[in-house]
Amino acid sequence: MIRVVDLHKRFGSLEVLRGISTEIPRGEVVVVIGASGSGKSTFLRCLNLLELPQQGEIYLDELQILAKNTDINEVRQNVGMVFQQFNLFPHMSVLQNIMLSPVRVKRESLRAAREQGLELLRKVGLSEKAEAFPKQLSGGQQQRVAIARALAMQPKVMLFDEPTSALDPEMIKEVLLVMKQLAEEGMTMVVVTHEMGFAKEVADRVIFIDEGLIVEEGLPQEIFNNPKQERTKTFLSKIL
Amino acid sequence: MQGLEFSIVLQNWRYLFDGAVITVQVSAFAVAAGLIIGSVVGLARVSTVRLVRAVASVYVEFIRGTPLLVQILLIWFGLPSLGIRIESRFVGGVIALSINSGAYVAEIVRSGIQSIDKGQMEAARSLGMNYTSAMRFVILPQAFRRIIPPLVNEFIMLIKDSSLLAFIGMMELTKRAQNIQARTFNYFELYLAIAVIYFMITFALSKVAGYIEGRTRIHD
């Protein structure tokens, strides 16, 4: 599904990614962990080209998305993204947020987009908020709308960039629940998070990134119970 | 008669009123044209193409760095020597004010766009929208709400600045006051009268701006 080969990303003289390679098969849920500044968010943002890497290859199915003739906008339609700060459009209602891209980008009919939008809202448990504006929702509700908005493009992959980091503790659960449900439906997911409970419970694989490199990856129970690398042990001892 | 002769203002109220109408008209046309120029230039100012950005910023810096009066005189008396002669004083005035206003509106538009959180553009792009669609459906609608109050402010500035058009003989409010003064010598009364008229117009506009600002804040 996704194959990353030797990815490098520099911001000025700072090399944030120093050669990341991995493969994510269809239906897999990958949780990326690491200290802040380790490059894990940058890695995620490279996957839908919000950051352009200087070197390396990224394949989505068979398509090399870094190739010059690749239509970035089309790639992004297949890669949904959920942000730490939700980034809902404040001037639109919840339903309009969800319908915007299907209507404007995919040229779906208003009616079809509306039906799909309401269906997605039902799925994230916010049917009654369709006409509300983002400002009127709690953080957890906003993030669930953001997930529904990303799903409206029917992506092949969903990227989550610390989706619960900006939330109050009591709202984290409702968002993780939606994500778990999504995983159970077989969605391919790459999740950058500090929620180790979620990683243990839902992830098929955990990747630990430090200083721009994959230090260790494997099944959650291997990484959490029996890490092989010293750096992994140090990191886990700090957060667990 | 002792004291100030405000009767001179009353005798000429219709003449002055017509001038005030011209003042508002020329400013309104200029702010509308300035909005078009300013939107294009403002978008150019945040363009990803360096040359486009450079051209736009030369325009903005030049206009903001030179006196409006000099711009008016250049357009009215300078352009004819290049073979471009604007016949109508009203049109000439509108053009001069529009070109001036365009630069200031461009800065309003630019800062309006830049005041929108970066995450909005990223979210739109991550949904597969191209730059133009993201601007049109996500960034500009939000930016536009924020720039309405400064735009009304710009309109107010233009109404005041349009008095400089008296220099090229446009029969707006200030010019009409000067014409009466040249005949009657009632300087203080007439300047006071047009000051009051200018103030009434601009005060009403700033009230409108406040009202709009209050309304747009609801959804923000």
Place this chain on the structure above:
Amino acid sequence: MQLRFRWLALALVFVFALTTLVGCGGGSATPGPADGQNQPPAMEQLVMGTNAEFPPFEFLNENNEYDGFDIDLAKEIAAILGKELVIQDMAFDALIPALQAGRLDMVVAAMTIRDDRREQVAFSEPYYNAGQVIAVRADNVDIQGIEDLAEGRKIGVQLGTTGDFKAQEITASENIIRFQQIGLVFEELATGRIDAIIIDVPVAQRYIEMREGFKIVGETLTEEFFGIAINKENPELLADVNEALAEIKASGKYDELISKWFE
């Protein structure tokens, strides 16, 4: 003093105070009383107002000094009266209010003696006879005289001048284009947006000498006389100025100035 003048005076004093303050802040070169230690005992001042945009009567020469027929004349008068001449340059239509407000002792500004102005200020004996004349672009063949201006021709004038009033006699208001500066009126004529200018003879001659492309057509329109304006409440100065004018004429100095500036 009439209440009206008190208001005007108050406003003008306020403006004057502001400009003086700004002037001091900017390190103005005007010698103040504080640094008068090394100066000769101060002469009494004769403050003259003018609008130095009206060559050859009053203008700023290439050295940025006030120059012109009126300036020379005023210098002669000041010399005779034993006073120090101070020149204040302002808009033409601000001269009379400034005089009334007591900011000026006299106005020497190619000002035509007219009855409506006489209601506001006193005038000296006439010192110059200036008729009004029509100036057009050199390539113009349609306008030969005043009668050709009547029907819808655009006439340019300097706001509030005799030419302005003359234009109002012969055409509708919308055909008169008024500018604050005479230079702009000629610029407008050059662009072709107006057809003619009504202007004092010597000024027209001066512009035609300096810039190509203009000519004078027809007869001199009016007989008119320039006078020195003085505050009505200062009859002593009026008498002094009239005496000085008589002396300048009698001594041959006047003819000297005429030939210097107009021949």
